Amino acid sequence: MVYITRKEIFSAAHKLVRHDWSDEKNKEVFGKCSNENWHGHNYTVYITVKGEVNPETGFVINLTEVSEVLHRKVIAKVDHKNLNLDVDFMQGILPSTENFAIAIWNELEESIKLLGGVLHCIKVQETEKNYVEYFGTLTQNP
Amino acid sequence: MVYITRKEIFSAAHKLVRHDWSDEKNKEVFGKCSNENWHGHNYTVYITVKGEVNPETGFVINLTEVSEVLHRKVIAKVDHKNLNLDVDFMQGILPSTENFAIAIWNELEESIKLLGGVLHCIKVQETEKNYVEYFGTLTQNP
Amino acid sequence: MVYITRKEIFSAAHKLVRHDWSDEKNKEVFGKCSNENWHGHNYTVYITVKGEVNPETGFVINLTEVSEVLHRKVIAKVDHKNLNLDVDFMQGILPSTENFAIAIWNELEESIKLLGGVLHCIKVQETEKNYVEYFGTLTQNP
Amino acid sequence: MVYITRKEIFSAAHKLVRHDWSDEKNKEVFGKCSNENWHGHNYTVYITVKGEVNPETGFVINLTEVSEVLHRKVIAKVDHKNLNLDVDFMQGILPSTENFAIAIWNELEESIKLLGGVLHCIKVQETEKNYVEYFGTLTQNP
Amino acid sequence: MVYITRKEIFSAAHKLVRHDWSDEKNKEVFGKCSNENWHGHNYTVYITVKGEVNPETGFVINLTEVSEVLHRKVIAKVDHKNLNLDVDFMQGILPSTENFAIAIWNELEESIKLLGGVLHCIKVQETEKNYVEYFGTLTQNP
Amino acid sequence: MVYITRKEIFSAAHKLVRHDWSDEKNKEVFGKCSNENWHGHNYTVYITVKGEVNPETGFVINLTEVSEVLHRKVIAKVDHKNLNLDVDFMQGILPSTENFAIAIWNELEESIKLLGGVLHCIKVQETEKNYVEYFGTLTQNP
Numbered sequence: 001m002v003y004i005t006r007k008e009i010f011s012a013a014h015k016l017v018r019h020d021w022s023d024e025k026n027k028e029v030f031g032k033c034s035n036e037n038w039h040g041h042n043y044t045v046y047i048t049v050k051g052e053v054n055p056e057t058g059f060v061i062n063l064t065e066v067s068e069v070l071h072r073k074v075i076a077k078v079d080h081k082n083l084n085l086d087v088d089f090m091q092g093i094l095p096s097t098e099n100f101a102i103a104i105w106n107e108l109e110e111s112i113k114l115l116g117g118v119l120h121c122i123k124v125q126e127t128e129k130n131y132v133e134y135f136g137t138l139t140q141n142p
Numbered sequence: 143m144v145y146i147t148r149k150e151i152f153s154a155a156h157k158l159v160r161h162d163w164s165d166e167k168n169k170e171v172f173g174k175c176s177n178e179n180w181h182g183h184n185y186t187v188y189i190t191v192k193g194e195v196n197p198e199t200g201f202v203i204n205l206t207e208v209s210e211v212l213h214r215k216v217i218a219k220v221d222h223k224n225l226n227l228d229v230d231f232m233q234g235i236l237p238s239t240e241n242f243a244i245a246i247w248n249e250l251e252e253s254i255k256l257l258g259g260v261l262h263c264i265k266v267q268e269t270e271k272n273y274v275e276y277f278g279t280l281t282q283n284p
Numbered sequence: 285m286v287y288i289t290r291k292e293i294f295s296a297a298h299k300l301v302r303h304d305w306s307d308e309k310n311k312e313v314f315g316k317c318s319n320e321n322w323h324g325h326n327y328t329v330y331i332t333v334k335g336e337v338n339p340e341t342g343f344v345i346n347l348t349e350v351s352e353v354l355h356r357k358v359i360a361k362v363d364h365k366n367l368n369l370d371v372d373f374m375q376g377i378l379p380s381t382e383n384f385a386i387a388i389w390n391e392l393e394e395s396i397k398l399l400g401g402v403l404h405c406i407k408v409q410e411t412e413k414n415y416v417e418y419f420g421t422l423t424q425n426p
Numbered sequence: 427m428v429y430i431t432r433k434e435i436f437s438a439a440h441k442l443v444r445h446d447w448s449d450e451k452n453k454e455v456f457g458k459c460s461n462e463n464w465h466g467h468n469y470t471v472y473i474t475v476k477g478e479v480n481p482e483t484g485f486v487i488n489l490t491e492v493s494e495v496l497h498r499k500v501i502a503k504v505d506h507k508n509l510n511l512d513v514d515f516m517q518g519i520l521p522s523t524e525n526f527a528i529a530i531w532n533e534l535e536e537s538i539k540l541l542g543g544v545l546h547c548i549k550v551q552e553t554e555k556n557y558v559e560y561f562g563t564l565t566q567n568p
Numbered sequence: 569m570v571y572i573t574r575k576e577i578f579s580a581a582h583k584l585v586r587h588d589w590s591d592e593k594n595k596e597v598f599g600k601c602s603n604e605n606w607h608g609h610n611y612t613v614y615i616t617v618k619g620e621v622n623p624e625t626g627f628v629i630n631l632t633e634v635s636e637v638l639h640r641k642v643i644a645k646v647d648h649k650n651l652n653l654d655v656d657f658m659q660g661i662l663p664s665t666e667n668f669a670i671a672i673w674n675e676l677e678e679s680i681k682l683l684g685g686v687l688h689c690i691k692v693q694e695t696e697k698n699y700v701e702y703f704g705t706l707t708q709n710p
Numbered sequence: 711m712v713y714i715t716r717k718e719i720f721s722a723a724h725k726l727v728r729h730d731w732s733d734e735k736n737k738e739v740f741g742k743c744s745n746e747n748w749h750g751h752n753y754t755v756y757i758t759v760k761g762e763v764n765p766e767t768g769f770v771i772n773l774t775e776v777s778e779v780l781h782r783k784v785i786a787k788v789d790h791k792n793l794n795l796d797v798d799f800m801q802g803i804l805p806s807t808e809n810f811a812i813a814i815w816n817e818l819e820e821s822i823k824l825l826g827g828v829l830h831c832i833k834v835q836e837t838e839k840n841y842v843e844y845f846g847t848l849t850q851n852p
Contacts, residue, residue: 096337297750468696
């Protein structure tokens with residue numbers, strides 16, 4: 001079993017706010033992230049796929065195909081967009097880094113399986129100081 | 143003459159759009175950056191001050207004081223904010239990286255002089271791939 | 285289960301030396317790290333907490349609270365200090381990166397539990413080339 | 427159990443091509459990596475060793491000895507070399523990042539055991555965007 | 569006057585060898601870089617353009633156009649190629665980092681002028697430890 | 711004229727304190743850097759040399775020789791040492807980053823000239839957030 005990872009960077013706006021909460025509660029829980037007029041980040045996403053090495057190609061999976069799927073199903077939808085307003089797979093989801101990583105996992109798991117790989121981890125880095133990792137719900141992970 | 147630099151990171155939303163232009167023209171000139179619902183970045187700002195070394199302290203300038211000014215006059219106003227809507231010193235200014243660097247220079251030049259230093263460069267990095275440097279209008283720079 | 289990580293940087297002095305050993309033995313085992321007059325590093329510490337995502341907030345844990353604990357119980361005690369002489373939770377402990385990571389784990393495990401999270405990993409990077417990871421003694425962690 | 431990692435960088439040429447395949451097939455599977463006249467990378471290799479902390483030294487393993495083995499058995503053979511032509515432990519192996527990581531593991535596993543450690547992971551980063559991790563075939567990993 | 573920089577990464581093979589020199593002389597002058605079977609690097613190129621800010625757009629130059637020129641005239645010719653054998657603008661040039669930076673400058677200077685900018689600097693980073701900067705032959709630079 | 715830079719990293723302890731000042735004054739001016747029991751950093755030093763490209767070699771200067779001089783005259787004296795106590799060329803000098811950069815310049819200028827190059831800049835990075843650049847006293851340098 002070998003693990004292979006592809007990294008991509010994109011830029012998006014978001015805010016963390018619940019409209020069923022008062023401004024005070026939003027401020028208390030979400031702090032600066034609840035700024036009414038949005039803020040944004042250069043997000044880095046790491047997609048890790050695991051599998052046996054194909055003896056013919058030396059590849060676990062063809063990274064060019066992983067990259068194509070990642071761009072089509074995620075990057076094209078989020079880059080230079082607003083995570084709260086513009087992204088189909090984030091509708092109705094509070095765009096915390098945790099929820100965003102899970103949503104990217106859900107968006108990609110089947111496509112990676114179709115390419116012959118097993119999705120192992122989605123890592124989303126929001127700032128230089130913070131990142132989140134999600135390994136799915138399967139018991140064999142991490 | 144020695145040059146000393148302080149780096150800080152913050153996160154903000156913005157968009158590049160002119161309301162006196164058609165959507166097509168905005169799209170043609172500003173591309174993805176004109177997305178109606180905003181996008182954002184982790185911006186890195188580098189402030190470089192030049193001066194003689196004070197023989198008593200070994201310092202060109204006290205970086206703690208530079209950092210305090212930078213936070214009070216810039217970071218506190220832009221971090222987790224919207225550059226088009228929330229920032230006093232960006233009112234009426236199209237928030238390109240170029241204009242943003244110049245505006246930060248104008249915001250800081252006097253304060254650095256009051257601390258006994260000479261502002262040499264404001265560098266603003268918007269993404270991992272793009273950055274802008276501004277050295278003021280004085281003829282001795284860069 | 286989602287894993288969330290916070291990174292902080294601080295600067296400290298230390299040396300690796302056993303006073304019950306000869307200078308030769310110290311030199312042989314600890315090499316340059318045994319320099320009598322100390323040396324130092326910019327240490328980077330990564331704290332990883334795991335947990336279920338709270339559906340109300342989208343958070344595993346509030347990172348602002350993690351950061352507050354990390355600063356109060358670790359950073360404030362080690363930043364611009366001497367790990368051998370100045371730090372209460374390192375008394376009597378040889379400040380190798382391994383021992384330092386374990387000591388930080390012990391310092392933080394209970395506080396993270398009080399915040400509703402489970403400490404998963406303390407990673408300490410001492411130089412650009414070397415780092416250590418400690419996952420505690422629980423059997424469920426790799 | 428503590429995990430300690432050493433990182434090294436080296437530069438090498440390689441190409442991905444199977445001479446039992448047509449040029450078209452090579453192009454289709456390996457893309458730009460099949461360029462007849464080679465290309466190359468600054469490779470980064472991370473070696474992670476796990477073990478108990480020795481109470482006498484505070485070390486899982488002496489990193490100076492790990493570094494010596496890594497240089498003698500890997501870096502000296504691959505730095506400023508051609509992975510397809512010049513490297514004994516890559517003979518007959520297609521130099522994909524996956525195969526390269528496994529070959530480095532095989533080259534180092536015994537030597538690390540002789541130093542009193544257990545090899546946990548070989549990570550090879552080929553470009554800023556791609557890396558591979560191999561944890562051996564033992565059931566307890568990762 | 570504002571300076572704007574775009575960064576790109578590519579991977580290439582090369583070697584430093586003069587066929588009018590003995591192997592010993594090549595080894596003495598070029599060291600490991602003269603390895604007969606090539607080696608390679610992940611090169612990073614930074615292109616810096618200077619100019620006045622266009623008050624209509626807030627841009628010194630449209631970076632999308634800079635990026636298009638850089639890809640068409642440089643990256644497409646060197647990425648996953650051999651600098652000694654495959655690159656038209658490097659024919660007859662010893663591919664040291666210095667010569668490579670100058671050749672990239674010559675390849676781009678006119679195109680940048682056509683876009684309305686002035687090329688200020690080509691920086692080429694060959695390894696994490698080494699880089700070269702070229703500012704052209706004009707007297708007003710650096 | 712081409713500029714070529716070599717980067718090296720080392721680890722050292724230091725403190726900023728004047729014994730002719732009270733503890734209060736030291737604390738006020740030097741803050742955390744005056745901690746009695748030292749602190750330390752992973753310092754990064756960048757040495758930039760300028761010159762014409764030698765048409766025979768494609769080099770401004772042989773970086774292997776620059777590296778040898780840098781290690782012999784600087785790194786060997788400061789790595790895993792105490793800048794206040796252990797370093798001959800820092801005797802009697804307050805080890806601020808500014809003074810340290812100037813001292814490294816003075817240590818290297820003649821040696822670089824003997825190698826046929828002209829020293830252009832010494833840059834010393836003390837933390838991820840702070841660095842200093844010194845270009846000597848010659849009038850032709852910015």
